[in-house]
Amino acid sequence: MKIDVIPYASTIRRDLIENRHVIVIDVLRASSVMITALENGANAFIPVSTVEEARQKAKIFHNETILLCGERDTKTIDGFHLGNSPQAYTRDKVEGRTLIFTTSNGTLALNRLEEAAEVYIGSFINMKALVHRFLELEDVVLVCAGTNNNFSMDDAMCAALFIDEIKKEKAVLLSDLSITLLKAFQKEAGDLHLLLKDCYHLNLLKRNGFGDDVEYCLQKNSSDVVPEMRSGRIVKVN
Amino acid sequence: MKIDVIPYASTIRRDLIENRHVIVIDVLRASSVMITALENGANAFIPVSTVEEARQKAKIFHNETILLCGERDTKTIDGFHLGNSPQAYTRDKVEGRTLIFTTSNGTLALNRLEEAAEVYIGSFINMKALVHRFLELEDVVLVCAGTNNNFSMDDAMCAALFIDEIKKEKAVLLSDLSITLLKAFQKEAGDLHLLLKDCYHLNLLKRNGFGDDVEYCLQKNSSDVVPEMRSGRIVKVN
Numbered sequence: 075m076k077i078d079v080i081p082y083a084s085t086i087r088r089d090l091i092e093n094r095h096v097i098v099i100d101v102l103r104a105s106s107v108m109i110t111a112l113e114n115g116a117n118a119f120i121p122v123s124t125v126e127e128a129r130q131k132a133k134i135f136h137n138e139t140i141l142l143c144g145e146r147d148t149k150t151i152d153g154f155h156l157g158n159s160p161q162a163y164t165r166d167k168v169e170g171r172t173l174i175f176t177t178s179n180g181t182l183a184l185n186r187l188e189e190a191a192e193v194y195i196g197s198f199i200n201m202k203a204l205v206h207r208f209l210e211l212e213d214v215v216l217v218c219a220g221t222n223n224n225f226s227m228d229d230a231m232c233a234a235l236f237i238d239e240i241k242k243e244k245a246v247l248l249s250d251l252s253i254t255l256l257k258a259f260q261k262e263a264g265d266l267h268l269l270l271k272d273c274y275h276l277n278l279l280k281r282n283g284f285g286d287d288v289e290y291c292l293q294k295n296s297s298d299v300v301p302e303m304r305s306g307r308i309v310k311v312n
Numbered sequence: 313m314k315i316d317v318i319p320y321a322s323t324i325r326r327d328l329i330e331n332r333h334v335i336v337i338d339v340l341r342a343s344s345v346m347i348t349a350l351e352n353g354a355n356a357f358i359p360v361s362t363v364e365e366a367r368q369k370a371k372i373f374h375n376e377t378i379l380l381c382g383e384r385d386t387k388t389i390d391g392f393h394l395g396n397s398p399q400a401y402t403r404d405k406v407e408g409r410t411l412i413f414t415t416s417n418g419t420l421a422l423n424r425l426e427e428a429a430e431v432y433i434g435s436f437i438n439m440k441a442l443v444h445r446f447l448e449l450e451d452v453v454l455v456c457a458g459t460n461n462n463f464s465m466d467d468a469m470c471a472a473l474f475i476d477e478i479k480k481e482k483a484v485l486l487s488d489l490s491i492t493l494l495k496a497f498q499k500e501a502g503d504l505h506l507l508l509k510d511c512y513h514l515n516l517l518k519r520n521g522f523g524d525d526v527e528y529c530l531q532k533n534s535s536d537v538v539p540e541m542r543s544g545r546i547v548k549v550n
Contacts, residue, residue, distance in 0.1 A: 081319055081463065081489075225319065227488040250465040250512055251319075257496035257507070269495070274488055 075240065076213050078249040079233050082220025083183040095211045096190040097204065097236065100219035101228040102275055103158045103284075104180025105197035106291040107143075110160040112310040113299045115169030119143075119308040121181040125151055128176045135172060144176040148282045151176070159287050175308075179219040179226075184303065187217070193303035198232055198266070202295040205239045216252075221275040228276055228291075231269050234259035235294075266292050313478065314451050316487040317471050320458025321421040333449045334428040335442065335474065338457035339466040340513055341396045341522075342418025343435035344529040345381075348398040350548040351537045353407035357381075357546040359419040363389055366414045373410060382414040386520045389414070397525050413546075417457040417464075422541065425455070431541035436470055436504070440533040443477045454490075465511040466529075469504065472497035473532075504530045 078094075080086055099105055108119050120135075122128045125146065132140050141155040150157030156167065158177055175181060187193050196204045196216070208214060216236060218229035234255040240246065241256075248256070262268040270276050270292075279288050301308045316332075318324055337343055346357050358373075360366050363384065370378050380392040388395030394405065396415055413419060425431050434442045434454070446452060454474060456467035472493040478484065479494075486494070500506045508514050508530070517526050539546045 081323075085319075085323055087461075221488075223325075224487070225489040225492070227492055230488070230492055248510065249462070250459075250468070251463040253510055254463070254465055254468055254496045255492065257499040258492045261495040261499040272486065272491055 075211065075244055076247045077237055077252045078215045079230070079251045079255060080215060080217045081225045081230070081251060082218055082223065083179055083186065084223050086183065086186040086217060088189050091187060091215055091217070092189040093191045094213045094215045095208070096187055096193045096215045096217055097196040098180065098183050098187070098193060098217045098219065099196045099229045099232045100177070100180030100183065101197050101232045101291050102279055103160055103287055103291055104175070104177045104219065105195050106160040106199055107158055107163055108195050108301050108308050109197055109200045109297050109299050111163035111168045111173060112301050112308070113297050114163060114165040116163070117170060117172045117309070119173045119175045120306065121184040121308065122174060122176050123182060123185055125176055128174045131174050135174070139171050141168065141171050141173045143173045144181070146178060148279060148284065159284065161286065161290055179221055183217050183219045184308070187303070195301035195308060196232065196236065198235065198292055198294050200295070200297045200300055201235055201239065203298045203300050205236060205243070207300050208240060209243055226275045227273040228270055230255050231259055231266065235264065238264065313449065313482055314485045315475055315490045316453045317468070317489045317493060318453060318455045319463045319468070319489060320456055320461065321417055321424065322461050324421065324424045324455060326427050329425060329453055329455070330427040331429045332451045332453045333446070334425055334431045334453045334455055335434040336418070336421050336425070336431060336455045336457065337434045337467045337470045338415070338418030338421065339435050339470045339529050340517055341398055341525055341529055342413070342415045342457065343433050344398040344437055345396055345401055346433050346539050346546055347435055347438045347535050347537050349401035349406045349411060350539050351535050352401060352403040354401070355408060355410045355547070357411045357413045358544065359422040359546065360412060360414050361420060361423055363414055366412045369412050373412070377409050379406065379409050379411045381411045382419070384416060386517060386522065397522065399524065399528055417459055421455050421457045422546070425541070433539035433546060434470065434474065436473065436530055436532050438533070438535045438538055439473055439477065441536045441538050443474060443481070445538050446478060447481055459513040464513045465508055466514055468493050469497055469507050473502065476502065
């Protein structure tokens with residue numbers, strides 16, 4: 075299996091993703107939100123880039139039971155139903171709902187992947203299921219969403235965990251960035267709290283009162299859901 | 313000291329370099345060529361992006377003793393005086409000469425740094441001198457040139473060595489990518505041959521017969537020259 079990593083959303087290029095199987099990783103917190111909500115019975119996420127676009131889309135989908143979801147600067151957007159805290163996406167809130175979703179980093183990545191063969195959503199919480207799903211595939215690109223248009227260590231170490239795990243199951247051919255992230259990950263024997271103790275985005279969330287979200291998102295393998303993009307929507311296929 | 317790293321040339325953005333002290337790293341081989349040639353008495357390098365631009369510039373500078381230098385796909389360009397092998401830049405060839413220089417990756421980076429406060433050239437061979445020069449500075453951006461518009465481990469591990477060394481001398485504030493590269497570097501206790509054994513660009517050079525260049529470029533601290541960019545030229549200031 076050939077594995078490459080794209081370091082952050084704005085570095086996505088067509089030649090890097092075309093006809094490849096892509097995993098979008100935005101650990102803190104969009105990926106973790108989508109996995110959790112689909113586990114709890116949400117119909118689908120519709121990722122959009124701007125707050126205005128989200129509000130416009132909500133009017134168009136008048137036949138579906140819509141929720142407006144997402145964040146800017148880590149906080150819930152004015153007038154939106156839900157923010158970007160995964161544990162707020164409970165069954166009683168999201169079951170049967172279609173969620174229009176806009177975040178600072180994760181949805182930006184999702185809207186730049188039209189040429190990919192398939193697009194999946196990855197995070198620490200669904201890692202085991204994700205690795206299992208990829209055992210039969212051959213050409214994988216891990217897209218780290220990043221933070222504010224820059225590299226973010228939380229996403230990068232999640233990509234590294236994927237590489238570390240799948241390497242135990244099959245032969246891999248790693249790009250330079252894949253090798254580098256794996257070495258960094260192994261330096262601390264995969265201890266996420268130690269690896270991420272100086273991660274900018276993680277510490278920003280803690281300072282803004284989202285320490286519980288951070289702990290939730292750093293749990294491994296708490297969900298079997300691997301969301302997939304189908305016709306512009308993120309859904310649970312099986 | 314605040315330290316950030318730009319992963320490869322095409323990810324240079326104005327907001328990341330503006331008014332900062334920038335070190336351009338293209339270990340294999342442009343940085344190593346420039347350090348070696350300036351050590352051997354070359355007047356200056358004029359970095360240009362294209363082969364055609366190099367030929368045009370050579371006509372303009374008719375009063376200077378010009379050499380056309382550089383590579384494409386690792387090989388010397390037709391009709392050029394020198395390729396990208398640092399050890400070919402001997403005193404008898406380069407002393408007193410102005411070198412018009414175009415390479416696949418390194419000169420691309422150099423021509424995107426107009427807004428930087430100052431631009432220096434770094435490689436393993438001048439690391440000690442580079443660290444010494446930066447002891448009094450506060451805001452540093454390490455620009456990895458990369459290979460074919462992608463991340464390259466040789467440049468990244470050179471950036472990591474800089475961080476590892478300067479961290480012994482003064483307090484540092486590291487970006488997420490800086491932290492990650494440093495951890496990868498430390499995983500193999502800084503053993504460059506072990507770190508870079510699967511580096512794509514390094515192995516390409518070896519396959520193309522440039523194994524001696526690789527060994528030369530991975531030597532640490534063999535030169536005291538820290539090239540600087542002044543008015544679009546790379547020169548030795550002292």
